[in-house]
Amino acid sequence: MKTEWLLPPGERTLPGLLRRQARLFGARPFLSMPGAEWRHADAAQAAARRGGALRAAGVEQGDRVAVMCPNRAECLETVLGCGWIGAASVPVNSASMGPQIQYLLADSGARLLVIDEAFLDRLETADLAATGLQQVWVVGASKAPADIGAVRVTSWPAPGDPVEAAAVQPADTFAILYTSGTTGPSKGVLCPHAQYYWWGANSADVLGVGEDDVLCTTLPLFHINALNTFAQAAVAGCRVHFLERFSASGFWPAMARTGATVVYLLGAMVPILLAQPAGAAERDHRVRIGLGPGVPEAAGTAFRERTGVLLLEGYGSTETNFVIATAPDSPRRGVMGWLRAGFEARVVDDADNELPAGEAGELVLRAGEPFAFATGYFGKPEKTVEAWRNLWFHTGDRVVREADGAFRFVDRIKDAIRRRGENISSWEVEQVLMAHAAVASVAVYPVRSELAEDEVMAAVVLREGASAAPAELAAFCTARLPKFAIPRYIDVLPELPRTENGKVQKYKLRERGVPPGCWDRSAA
Missing domain, CATH: 3.40.50.12780 (ANL, N-terminal domain)
Incomplete structure (x- = not known):
């Protein structure tokens, strides 16, 4: 740095x-x-x-x-x-x-x-x-x-x-x-002041931002990604453009118009751009590099071949910082990256014992600089202690540390769904569906989509004698949930798989995937 x-x-x-x-x-x-x-x-x-x-x-x-x-x-x-x-x-x-x-x-x-x-x-x-x-x-x-x-x-x-x-x-x-x-x-x-400063300095360092760069983002300012883009420009002394929204057809013209050299994309945005017809606009720009966390390796390669833009992978969360990243000269792609200076990382088992390279476990993180990470959860001391137990932040993500030090993402341990760059609480979606008079029980979980991200699926059991079509349940959600959290798939089942003590076995539902004939909101 x-x-x-x-x-x-x-x-x-x-x-x-x-x-x-x-x-x-x-x-x-x-x-x-x-x-x-x-x-x-x-x-x-x-x-x-x-x-x-x-x-x-x-x-x-x-x-x-x-x-x-x-x-x-x-x-x-x-x-x-x-x-x-x-x-x-x-x-x-x-x-x-x-x-x-x-x-x-x-x-x-x-x-x-x-x-x-x-x-x-x-x-x-x-x-x-x-x-x-x-x-x-x-x-x-x-x-x-x-x-x-x-x-x-x-x-x-x-x-x-x-x-x-x-x-x-x-x-x-x-x-x-x-x-x-x-x-x-x-x-x-x-999020303390020092964490915000370090977000900007670390991200600018990963991207090699200099005074002559022009940063451009379509991501919203209620996310750390876009707020952090402001800090990057402030630290490096360069220029930044905040656009109102992402447009697949207007993306490259906007990059050319602003003179952007650095861009910020979430995983699903890259397949969406690649789905557009190839054209001269994809090369008629000054963009040299981009940040693209969660972009599949094949999509990243195709993106570079079509646009000339190298996308760097990385890992960070609202609670932490930019702690793991690839670089332009990284020996290989398809991984989250390598640990950055100033941070510590371990892969641990359920008892927080460190696991050897090649074995999957939970990623836990620690910062060397004071207050480079969040200080906890507002008004929730018990959740803070749980997440920061043993003085390490527990990410809830299942990863593998490989022999060369690279970290590879496996899946999420926590019961969360990631769609269109948004974290969706399955619990919150379930509470909305449970408020419908015809619903007896429900389980919400992620299934994979053609855009290499999660889609929201709900398995619903109706009350005895009640009836409700999937389209009705989706419409019920429309006024009560953000658009990105409304289930795409709704499957009405006679019962949910449960353990002996009554807990829903969501892993069985995830493994089942989307069965033939399941109601699909996008098709409907």
Whole structure:
């Protein structure tokens, strides 16, 4: 890693990063996104002024502010303003519906919600009185918004007078990022300021980012991937473009238009791009490298042959950092990569005993730098102790460490589903289906799709004498779940396979796969 990127330990905070950025790269072009064109010096100023508006609204150090917006300046300003004054932002997945929004607000204790007008009607199915919410700022309001019960609702306010940065410490919480639970509700990951700084420095180092690079992402700012792209550009002094959404047909024209040299793709996005007709646009760009975690080896090879872009594999999670990665000169592909400097990794059995190379077990991780990992789960000390037991973070992922030190992914131990780059809690989908009057029991689990990712499948047992077609059950989910979490396959069964003590044997359902004649929402 470049020594000039290393901040003194006490300055590994958002204010420390933005002040360094302004000092070293002030006049250089920095950021382009809907609603903003910034030079590097503008980032600190925007944070200070949005921090002033937050302070004027009563937000104090340690408070939580939820934000539910697409990739536009107001979203980023909120995150930066919170970090500047020592509050914690709580990015909300823009696909969330009323029940999920209510849960996140209540669980985080957010006092303020910043929400795009396009999502405002989703609050109608959320009981805001059951949360600690006091006020809502509506972004892009076309008319004066009305209060919701006792919650004051106003249009997005103008930037306030700039305020001095709070005396935040590297261990203080920068953001609470919710990652889907596997046996229960989503957990809020406490991401400290130092972790955010290290995310940017480590990712920029893996990708070889320099001052002349142009980063471009279509990924949403409620994910660590896109938030981390901002940090990469701030650390390296380069330029970054945030696009509103991913478009298969518009992807390469957008890369050419922005002059991008570094791109960010999730596993399923690559097969989608490869499914497009081959054309000159795939080569008419400046992109030299991309980050593509979860891309199958064959797809990565085909992508490079068609587009000239090398995709690097890597491993990290909201709780950890960019700890394992390939490099342009890696001896082989098809693996997660090799352990990066500053981190430790083991593959362990159920009792946390380290396993030899070649034997599959759970990946556990540890960081050498203080607060380079998350500090736990908000309001869930028992879950924190469980995940960080024996002073190692337990990823829940089953991997093999091979003889040359490469780590190869096998499967997920946790009962989670990964689709379209989103972590889906099977438990949350099951709770929605169980709320249907005709459903007696249900098991939700992943099956593989043609896009080399998970599809959501539900095995449903109906109550005696009740009837419900799979299409009806899917429609029931539509108003209660994000679109990406709605089951694609629904199989109505007479009973679920169970152990002697009544636990559902999901492995038997997964092994069964998608039986002939199973209802398929995409076909329907």
